[in-house]
Amino acid sequence: MEDKEIFNIIGLNVRVERTIKRLTQAQLAELIDVHEKYIGKIEAGKQNITVKTLNKIANALKIDLIRLFENKN
DSSP states (O other): OOHHHHHHHHHHHHHHHHHHTTOOHHHHHHHHTSOHHHHHHHHTTOOOOOHHHHHHHHHHHTSOGGGGGOOOO
């Protein structure tokens, strides 16, 4: 699997889970102490993201980290 494909899967999953929780990008960014543009880049699949940050996102969304890697296609 290509890096770009992984970033796209993670980005889509972050967007879906964030939307389910009714959070804006700005609200999620505040919860994990990053800029909202960073969340936008993650969701667009344009950001290489660390496991540490992925874990912060999963915790903020109250989901298991593995859900961010699920390919739902």
